[in-house]
Amino acid sequence: MLACRSRLQGLAAEPAVHGLTRRVCGAFSAESQPETTELDRAMQQARAIHRATVEGIRCAILDGELEPLAAAGWITGAVETCIATMLEAVRFHVDERHGSTPGGAAVLGMGKLGSRELALGADLDLIFVCEAGSDSQADRATEHFHRIAQLLFSALSWRPEAGHLYDIDMRLRPFGADGPLAVSYSSFRNYYRHDRWTWELQALTRARVIGDDSGFGRRLDRAVADAIIHAPPAPIVLSDVARMRRTMARDQPARSPWDLKRVSGGLVDLEFIVQALQLVNARATPGVLCVNTGEALMSLERCGMLDGSHADQLLDAWRLYSSLRQLQGAMGLKGMDLSQAPPEHHSVMLASVGALGWPDLTGRLLRAQVNVRRLFREIVASTPARTQAA
Numbered sequence: 528m529l530a531c532r533s534r535l536q537g538l539a540a541e542p543a544v545h546g547l548t549r550r551v552c553g554a555f556s557a558e559s560q561p562e563t564t565e566l567d568r569a570m571q572q573a574r575a576i577h578r579a580t581v582e583g584i585r586c587a588i589l590d591g592e593l594e595p596l597a598a599a600g601w602i603t604g605a606v607e608t609c610i611a612t613m614l615e616a617v618r619f620h621v622d623e624r625h626g627s628t629p630g631g632a633a634v635l636g637m638g639k640l641g642s643r644e645l646a647l648g649a650d651l652d653l654i655f656v657c658e659a660g661s662d663s664q665a666d667r668a669t670e671h672f673h674r675i676a677q678l679l680f681s682a683l684s685w686r687p688e689a690g691h692l693y694d695i696d697m698r699l700r701p702f703g704a705d706g707p708l709a710v711s712y713s714s715f716r717n718y719y720r721h722d723r724w725t726w727e728l729q730a731l732t733r734a735r736v737i738g739d740d741s742g743f744g745r746r747l748d749r750a751v752a753d754a755i756i757h758a759p760p761a762p763i764v765l766s767d768v769a770r771m772r773r774t775m776a777r778d779q780p781a782r783s784p785w786d787l788k789r790v791s792g793g794l795v796d797l798e799f800i801v802q803a804l805q806l807v808n809a810r811a812t813p814g815v816l817c818v819n820t821g822e823a824l825m826s827l828e829r830c831g832m833l834d835g836s837h838a839d840q841l842l843d844a845w846r847l848y849s850s851l852r853q854l855q856g857a858m859g860l861k862g863m864d865l866s867q868a869p870p871e872h873h874s875v876m877l878a879s880v881g882a883l884g885w886p887d888l889t890g891r892l893l894r895a896q897v898n899v900r901r902l903f904r905e906i907v908a909s910t911p912a913r914t915q916a917a
Contacts, residue, residue, distance in 0.1 A: 566620045570682060576609045577692050585647055588857045591875040595853035596846055602645040606693070607737045610634055610653075610683065614738040617679045621671065628671040631743025632657040632709075633736050634679075635751075637699045641733040642818045644849060647856030650694035654701075654734075655679065656747055658712040665711075672709040680708065699730050712747070719754035725767035728758050729802040733818045752816060758806040768803040769908040772796065784892060786862045787848045787855075792896030794848050796903040797841055801827065803907050808832050821845055837902055844895035850880045851892070 584601050587593035593601070614634060622628075637652035639645045655676040659668030684695040700706050701718035719731065734751045736744035758764055772795065781790035788794045801823045805815050812830050817823040821842060828838035854876050855861050858868045865876055866885050873885075882888035 564620070566616050566682070568616065570613075572612050573609045573683065573692050576605045580605045581647065585857045588853060588879070589872055589875060591879065595850035595857075595879050598853045599639075599644045599646065599849065602647065602649075603640060603643045606640060606645060606651065607636070609692075610636075610679075610738045613679055613682055614675075617682060618675055621674050621678065625671065625674065628659070628668045630657060630659045630668045630672070631739075631741035631746075632672055632675060633741075633744040633747050634738035635747065636735050636737040637730055638696075638733060640737065641735040642820055643735075644820060646849075646852045648859075648861060649856070650696050651683070652696045652699050652730075653680070654697070654699060654715075655709050656712055656715050656743075657709050658743060658746075669707075669709065669711065673707065676709040699727070712743075712750070715747075716750050716753070719750070720757060723754070725759060725764055725806070726771050728755060728764075728806055729768065729771075729799070731755055732802045732805045732816065732823075735818050752809075752813070755806060755816060756810040756813065758809065761807040764806045765803055765907050768799050772799055772903070772908070782862060783864065784889075784896065785851075785855075785864045787852055788862075790896060792844075792898070792900030792903070794845075794852075797845055797848070797899050800841065800899075800903055800906050804832050821849075837906075840895075840898045841902065844899050847880060847891060847895055854879065 580602055584593065584598055588595055588598055614632070618632070633656055635641070635654040635656060637654060639649055640651050640653070655672070657668065657672035657676075659665045680695050680697065683693055684691070697708065698704055700708075701710055701715060701722070719727070723731075731751055731754055736747055738744075739747075759767075775789065775795060776791070779789055781793065784790055786793070798820055801820055804827050805823060808815050808827075808830070812832070815823065815826050815830055815832060817826050824833065824838050824842050824845065827833040828835055833841075851865065854865055854868075855863065858865065858872065858876075860867060865888075866873070868876065877884065877888060880888065882891065
């Protein structure tokens with residue numbers, strides 16, 4: 528637990544976010560806290576991180592002290608520390624009450640958490656993977672790690688004495704809601720080699736170990752990379768990605784151009800371009816496997832998988848969309864027009880994305896969406912329909 532407190536204090540020592548140092552460090556003075564269990568202390572830390580993230584970073588963005596694009600790193604760092612602290616405390620808690628079990632466990636961050644692109648108010652996509660220390664203890668280990676996973680996810684999401692912390696989404700785990708909370712390492716590998724769908728491999732391109740209590744995470748990282756490089760052939764990948772996008776557009780239509788994720792030419796189209804190119808090229812060029820969307824775009828261009836002008840257009844759009852989503856989160860206007868924010872914040876918000884005014888910002892947004900949608904059609908959706916590989 529001391530290592531996690533030290534990491535939080537290092538995070539809080541950065542001067543960029545006004546008020547964050549005082550909020551976080553003040554919450555972790557062991558001398559000022561009454562005697563409690565390790566799990567209770569972890570909950571106190573989680574609440575402090577949550578308050579610091581929502582209040583400190585939000586205020587810093589709206590005060591113009593933190594660029595919206597840089598805020599994702601702060602938010603992700605705070606969440607990772609929260610998860611690492613909670614995993615350590617929960618495993619100690621379960622071991623103390625039920626006896627320890629040899630083996631390893633790790634939390635896999637998916638989605639925006641895995642790619643270090645979290646925005647304020649975003650939920651957390653998580654998969655808990657474990658491995659027994661020996662075959663003879665497999666059944667006991669399964670029960671043991673299920674307890675840990677159940678308690679961890681419960682503690683991170685909501686507890687009566689602590690209130691709400693984060694929205695947790697575990698549906699990306701193998702077999703979705705029908706799968707176990709604690710996925711065994713062997714099941715994880717087998718599923719992604721034989722039973723996965725292409726959209727699940729897309730999600731895996733952003734997977735990253737963020738909580739590891741035993742060094743087991745290094746093996747899990749290798750299993751993730753192994754699954755990606757064994758993706759179906761390129762025509763099938765591109766056809767499946769295009770089909771998934773059509774399905775999303777039909778079932779989850781965008782409400783307006785400010786629905787930056789789902790709008791035609793928005794973040795989903797952009798991320799699907801990146802993920803499709805990664806799946807198609809990972810076996811021959813593993814260097815394209817970067818979890819962060821911006822870094823992946825630069826890597827794809829550097830490796831010759833993406834034309835330079837196309838990469839520039841996509842990077843510009845990604846930076847704009849990511850910044851605007853942070854501003855929407857800071858203002859509590861998720862998916863809504865930022866001009867609806869209180870007028871006193873307008874000048875700072877416009878300046879933070881380099882816009883001369885609302886017409887300029889709206890024009891840039893619409894042009895970015897046109898460019899991204901055109902590139903999606905050229906790169907992904909021009910492939911003849913093919914059937915999903917098993």
